[in-house]
Amino acid sequence: xxxxxxxxxxxxxxxxxxxxxxxxxxxxxxxxxxxxxxxxxxxxxxxxxxxxxxxxxxxxxxxxxxxxxxxxxxxxxxxxxxxxxxxxxxxxxxxxxxxxxxxxxxxxxxxxxxxxxxxxxxxxxxxxxxxxxxxxxxxxxxxxxxxxxxxxxxxxxxxxxxxxxxxxxxxxxxxxxxxxxxxxxxxxxxxxxxxxxxxxxxxxxxxxxxxxxxxxxxxxxxxxxxxxxxxxxxxxxxxxxxxxxxxxxxxxxxxxxxxxxxxxxxxxxxxxxxxxxxxxxxxxxxxxxxxxxxxxxxxxxxxxx
Amino acid sequence: xxxxxxxxxxxxxxxxxxxxxxxxxxxxxxxxxxxxxxxxxxxxxxxxxxxxxxxxxxxxxxxxxxxxxxxxxxxxxxxxxxxxxxxxxxxxxxxxxxxxxxxxxxxxxxxxxxxxxxxxxxxxxxxxxxxxxxxxxxxxxxxxxxxxxxxxxxxxxxxxxxxxxxxxxxxxxxxxxxxxxxxxxxxxxxxxxxxxxxxxxxxxxxxxxxxxxxxxxxxxxxxxxxxxxxxxxxxxxxxxxxxxxxxxxxxxxxxxxxxxxxxxxxxxxxxxxxxxxxxxxxxxxxxxxxxxxxxxxxxxxxxxxxxxxxxxxxxxx
Numbered sequence: 001x002x003x004x005x006x007x008x009x010x011x012x013x014x015x016x017x018x019x020x021x022x023x024x025x026x027x028x029x030x031x032x033x034x035x036x037x038x039x040x041x042x043x044x045x046x047x048x049x050x051x052x053x054x055x056x057x058x059x060x061x062x063x064x065x066x067x068x069x070x071x072x073x074x075x076x077x078x079x080x081x082x083x084x085x086x087x088x089x090x091x092x093x094x095x096x097x098x099x100x101x102x103x104x105x106x107x108x109x110x111x112x113x114x115x116x117x118x119x120x121x122x123x124x125x126x127x128x129x130x131x132x133x134x135x136x137x138x139x140x141x142x143x144x145x146x147x148x149x150x151x152x153x154x155x156x157x158x159x160x161x162x163x164x165x166x167x168x169x170x171x172x173x174x175x176x177x178x179x180x181x182x183x184x185x186x187x188x189x190x191x192x193x194x195x196x197x198x199x200x201x202x203x204x205x206x207x208x209x210x211x212x213x214x215x216x217x218x219x220x221x222x223x224x225x226x227x228x229x230x231x232x233x234x235x236x237x238x239x240x241x242x243x244x245x246x247x248x249x250x251x252x253x254x255x256x257x258x259x260x261x262x263x264x265x266x267x268x269x270x271x272x273x274x275x276x277x278x279x280x281x282x283x284x285x286x287x288x289x290x291x292x293x294x295x296x297x298x299x300x301x302x303x304x305x
Numbered sequence: 306x307x308x309x310x311x312x313x314x315x316x317x318x319x320x321x322x323x324x325x326x327x328x329x330x331x332x333x334x335x336x337x338x339x340x341x342x343x344x345x346x347x348x349x350x351x352x353x354x355x356x357x358x359x360x361x362x363x364x365x366x367x368x369x370x371x372x373x374x375x376x377x378x379x380x381x382x383x384x385x386x387x388x389x390x391x392x393x394x395x396x397x398x399x400x401x402x403x404x405x406x407x408x409x410x411x412x413x414x415x416x417x418x419x420x421x422x423x424x425x426x427x428x429x430x431x432x433x434x435x436x437x438x439x440x441x442x443x444x445x446x447x448x449x450x451x452x453x454x455x456x457x458x459x460x461x462x463x464x465x466x467x468x469x470x471x472x473x474x475x476x477x478x479x480x481x482x483x484x485x486x487x488x489x490x491x492x493x494x495x496x497x498x499x500x501x502x503x504x505x506x507x508x509x510x511x512x513x514x515x516x517x518x519x520x521x522x523x524x525x526x527x528x529x530x531x532x533x534x535x536x537x538x539x540x541x542x543x544x545x546x547x548x549x550x551x552x553x554x555x556x557x558x559x560x561x562x563x564x565x566x567x568x569x570x571x572x573x574x575x576x577x578x579x580x581x582x583x584x585x586x587x588x589x590x591x592x593x594x595x596x597x598x599x600x601x602x603x604x605x606x607x608x609x610x611x612x613x614x615x616x617x618x619x620x621x622x
Contacts, residue, residue, distance in 0.1 A: 014420070017419050017420070017517070018419060018420060018421040020415075020419055020517045021415045021416075021418070021419020021420065021421050021424070022415075022419075022421050023415070024411055024412055024414060024415020024416075024419065025412060025415040025416060025419075025421075025424065025427050027408070027411070027412060027415075027482060027483070028408075028412045028427070028431065028482060028483045028484075028492070029427065029430075030482055031479060031481070031482020031483055031484040032430065032434065032482075032484060034455065034479075034482065034484075035446075035449070035478070035479040035482070035484045036434055036437075036442070036446075036479075036484055038445070038449055039442040039445035039446040039448075039449055040437065040441075040442060040445075042442075042445035042448075043441045043442050043444075043445050046444075046445075103339075106332060106336070115608060117336060117340065118608060119601070119604060119605060119608065120340050120343050120344055121343065122538075122604050123343050123344065123346075123347060124343060125538075125539065125542055126542055126546070126597060126600045126601070126604070127346055127347075127597075129542060129543055129546040129547075130543070130545075130546030130547045130548045130549075130563055131546045131547075131548045131562070131563030131564075131566045131567050131596065132546055132566075132593060132596065132597065134548055134567055135566055135567060135569070135589065135592075135593060186342060189339055189342055189343065190342075190343075194539065197535055197538070197539070198494065198535060200531075201498075201531035201532060201534065201535040202497075202498075202501075202531075204531045205498060205501060205502075205528075205529075205531050205532070232501065235497040235498075235500060235501050236497060238497070239490075239493050239494060239497050242432065242435075242493065243490060246435055246436055246490075249436070249438070250438055250439065257438060260438070264444075271444060275441065278438050278441040279441070281438065282436060282437060282438060282441065285436050286433070286436060289432070289436065302500050302501060
């Protein structure tokens with residue numbers, strides 16, 4: 001009987017905690033319904049219509065799956081662009097994650113000039129967002145090798161070496177992926193700003209006591225990294241993965257996104273078709289994201305669960 | 306025997322030291338290389354910004370101007386209308402960042418620490434809003450703010466819908482509810498951080514008689530400083546530099562720094578006698594420098610708290 005009483009009491013506390021949690025989270029839902037839900041539904045409506053915009057008024061002519069059909073059957077540009085951005089992203093995500101973790105671990109050690117170096121690694125966050133890159137891209141895009149995708153500095157370009165490798169290996173696609181990755185070194189460095197920042201913050205949240213006790217027990221730095229740093233940082237790895245995927249999909253340099261924008265606001269002004277393309281694109285991102293997070297989240301270590 | 310041991314110890318110490326030196330040199334070289342790539346645009350911006358037209362035309366001047374001038378900065382200041390644009394940008398960047406920190410940290414905490422049935426579903430929705438390409442909802446969202454209404458209540462009270470265009474409301478209002486630019490990411494960041502914190506901390510709070518809110522404010526918040534700094538910095542920089550959202554809702558009456566900067570070449574060529582590239586380009590980069598400088602300052606201030614939080618987590622952990 002005592003046991004039953006205890007159980008009931010605990011579930012009351014749990015219920016109260018669930019209520020508090022709901023209050024915290026439903027706050028977000030209210031905002032979602034107010035500001036995002038309606039535009040989202042409307043956009044979905046556009047995807048299934050022919051949209052005509054004239055002098056501030058919008059008229060919709062429903063045309064079923066026509067827009068989606070066009071995307072997959074008659075549009076010569078969409079599918080190749082989609083596959084291109086998919087392969088680029090898969091390679092990029094891996095490289096960015098490894099690179100930023102490596103840099104963050106290095107920047108987390110104590111050495112002279114650390115503050116300065118951290119500031120340097122924050123520069124990409126400042127320079128590659130919004131107005132600045134917009135202004136600078138117009139005339140010196142070649143100067144900022146990472147931004148345009150074509151490395152402007154010949155020193156590190158692997159062109160000749162790449163040709164040799166490719167002929168030697170009889171055009172092995174694996175080699176092509178590798179050399180492409182090296183070509184994108186600049187881009188990877190430029191894309192890693194936010195991820196490095198997140199990793200540094202995550203590393204700082206790890207209690208130094210863990211490392212101290214490991215050291216007392218005779219663990220080497222290498223062992224500490226695998227047994228302490230990696231598990232403790234794994235929640236941040238997931239979020240960096242998610243961020244990198246989203247970022248590469250919604251980046252200005254994404255040719256597919258430019259194409260979608262062009263369809264809507266460029267020469268054709270076909271907003272309905274553009275909405276349909278966005279939704280297809282969006283479905284693909286969701287699938288990629290769900291797959292990668294699903295694989296990874298089983299290995300993530302949370303202190304409490 | 307003892308002598309032998311001593312010898313051995315000094316020998317391993319020497320090996321260790323030289324090993325560390327080699328590592329140190331290797332990493333120094335590596336980070337100098339990467340650092341160069343990252344600082345390069347900054348050097349380019351500042352060296353170009355001080356060049357006079359004569360320097361621009363002089364083929365032998367690559368980096369350092371022979372007759373440097375600060376006139377470019379003064380001119381760019383005028384073209385951008387710096388004080389006015391700055392106040393507009395600051396209102397958005399500071400306001401939205403503060404709201405983001407308050408809202409996203411609370412929401413993230415709710416997702417991290419409380420169990421309820423539909424939590425997973427709601428969180429999936431949060432990530433979902435993050436993936437929606439902005440292009441998808443630009444047009445409908447614009448219409449939403451143009452004729453803003455909450456369940457018909459505003460229409461009932463005022464007799465018409467509100468036009469929130471050319472106000473700060475399209476930025477501040479959604480941020481209150483964690484719906485601003487990339488707010489989903491910030492919620493995610495906070496959730497991951499709170500989930501990683503030891504649950505004993507909160508239990509200690511509960512045992513000492515704190516309620517949920519006080520436990521959160523007194524115990525969880527101070528331990529999440531790295532997350533707050535990160536989110537604050539990202540939110541500030543992104544809103545400072547954002548062009549598309551701002552150009553969409555704020556027209557010429559309240560232009561922001563980023564809007565002015567995007568149009569700076571037009572302002573220069575329109576209002577000056579010299580529309581020669583040797584004058585326009587350095588002035589443009591002076592404008593870029595004026596916009597970047599406050600951001601670098603903000604980062605340097607934020608970074609100091611980064612270092613502080615190490616010591617904090619040392620005490621609590």
